[in-house]
Amino acid sequence: MKSSAILATLVLFAASAVAQSHPYPNGDVRGIYTRLLAQIEKIAIFDHHAHPGFPDDTDVDAMASPPGSAPLRERDTNPELVAAAKALFQYPYNDLSPEHAKWLVNKKAELKKQQGNAYFSNLLDKLNIEQGVANRAMMADYLDRKRFVWVFFADSFLWPFDNQKERARNADQQVYMPLQEKMLHRWMDQEHVSRLPASFDEYLKFVSAVLEDNQKNKGAIAMKFEVAYFRPLKFSDPSKEEAEAIYKRYGAGGVPEEKEYRTFQDYIFRYLVLEGGRLHLPVHIHTAVGVGDYFNISESNVMRLENILRDPRYAGTTFVLIHGGYPLEREAIWLAAVKNVYLDSSLMEVVMYPAAFKDSLRQWLETFPDKITFGTDSFPYNEALGAEESYWLGVETGRQGLAGALADMVALGEISEAKALEMAHAYLHDTAVSLYPGKVH
Numbered sequence: 001m002k003s004s005a006i007l008a009t010l011v012l013f014a015a016s017a018v019a020q021s022h023p024y025p026n027g028d029v030r031g032i033y034t035r036l037l038a039q040i041e042k043i044a045i046f047d048h049h050a051h052p053g054f055p056d057d058t059d060v061d062a063m064a065s066p067p068g069s070a071p072l073r074e075r076d077t078n079p080e081l082v083a084a085a086k087a088l089f090q091y092p093y094n095d096l097s098p099e100h101a102k103w104l105v106n107k108k109a110e111l112k113k114q115q116g117n118a119y120f121s122n123l124l125d126k127l128n129i130e131q132g133v134a135n136r137a138m139m140a141d142y143l144d145r146k147r148f149v150w151v152f153f154a155d156s157f158l159w160p161f162d163n164q165k166e167r168a169r170n171a172d173q174q175v176y177m178p179l180q181e182k183m184l185h186r187w188m189d190q191e192h193v194s195r196l197p198a199s200f201d202e203y204l205k206f207v208s209a210v211l212e213d214n215q216k217n218k219g220a221i222a223m224k225f226e227v228a229y230f231r232p233l234k235f236s237d238p239s240k241e242e243a244e245a246i247y248k249r250y251g252a253g254g255v256p257e258e259k260e261y262r263t264f265q266d267y268i269f270r271y272l273v274l275e276g277g278r279l280h281l282p283v284h285i286h287t288a289v290g291v292g293d294y295f296n297i298s299e300s301n302v303m304r305l306e307n308i309l310r311d312p313r314y315a316g317t318t319f320v321l322i323h324g325g326y327p328l329e330r331e332a333i334w335l336a337a338v339k340n341v342y343l344d345s346s347l348m349e350v351v352m353y354p355a356a357f358k359d360s361l362r363q364w365l366e367t368f369p370d371k372i373t374f375g376t377d378s379f380p381y382n383e384a385l386g387a388e389e390s391y392w393l394g395v396e397t398g399r400q401g402l403a404g405a406l407a408d409m410v411a412l413g414e415i416s417e418a419k420a421l422e423m424a425h426a427y428l429h430d431t432a433v434s435l436y437p438g439k440v441h
């Protein structure tokens with residue numbers, strides 16, 4: 001025993017003597033990249049964040065994007081969409097001119113008719129995604145429950161009062177607020193609640209009933225907030241009495257002042273976070289830039305969540321920072337130092353090209369490689385950039401960026417190739433899956 005322990009120590013010393021990092025790459029980085037990419041393509045992915053659905057399905061999100069300015073890669077002029085169409089549908093043309101694009105629309109319609117509920121599962125097969133999150137207002141019949149797990153939206157509980165002042169803030173809110181009201185009413189219908197409960201305690205009970213119902217009877221694995229689209233991400237810490245007084249004042253009617261509404265929301269948000277811990281229902285939060293004309297980037301800065309994430313009262317809640325705080329992902333990774341905080345890279349690898357994504361991901365891998373997860377943020381943006389193409393874009397850039405980041409790290413003497421593959425498995429599958437024991441694979 002003793003000699004083997006000494007031997008192990010010697011081996012460890014020998015290994016650490018070899019593994020010394022340096023600022024310039026050694027060896028054939030391209031060769032390492034190619035080797036790693038071939039291995040990475042074989043890893044079955046768990047997609048931690050996406051909105052699968054057809055373009056005419058209003059349930060893909062609990063909000064709608066008003067016409068905003070899309071970044072270069074998300075425009076329907078992106079020439080990579082031709083490559084996506086070729087890879088996924090054997091598209092015969094080299095451009096997406098209106099008459100050629102028609103071929104693609106028809107092809108998708110034909111496949112949808114042929115394959116029915118297997119359409120999106122077949123898409124996952126093509127991309128080697130084993131299972132994926134469907135972050136949707138409600139689940140769709142056409143998504144196979146074996147392949148897609150539901151993450152529902154919890155924002156609407158924050159807007160139970162008369163929202164006319166909220167709506168009047170700008171044109172984005174005019175679109176968003178009615179949709180939040182609609183969502184809240186759907187939850188009320190679901191729980192057979194015909195009007196807002198008279199007491200605040202009953203309201204909280206109703207909120208909890210929705211969470212439990214969604215989890216136990218509808219297969220939800222997490223709740224999601226896209227609250228940054230509707231208000232700042234900084235949450236104060238009001239008492240229950242304060243929130244209750246506001247509920248009493250406006251539950252039956254009347255328009256709250258913005259300050260009162262925020263105070264009420266701060267309490268409800270924290271209540272939901274606590275419930276997420278009690279029910280083992282992880283809390284997903286949109287942390288990134290957003291679409292729309294009035295999305296406030298500085299007020300939705302991911303660091304504004306730090307008081308919540310580092311609050312010991314919520315140590316039992318698992319947080320997933322969706323979109324990794326982009327474009328502040330280099331700061332956001334340090335929030336993953338908190339034991340129960342994880343980062344998801346979805347959207348980043350659709351907005352960023354592989355070269356830029358590789359560098360961001362490398363910094364993450366060099367900091368908390370065990371706290372980062374992969375997601376596509378697939379979404380039916382438009383006819384050319386459908387959920388199908390955005391799945392493809394996310395997966396392709398995700399794998400390339402990952403192989404590139406890991407190849408750099410190997411060539412810079414930071415990790416071995418074996419360790420690189422271990423990190424790849426963790427990022428693409430294992431870490432996310434570990435957050436939902438027994439529910440996903």
Ligand SMILES: [Zn+2]
Nearest residue numbers: 049050051377
């Ligand atoms: Zn999303």
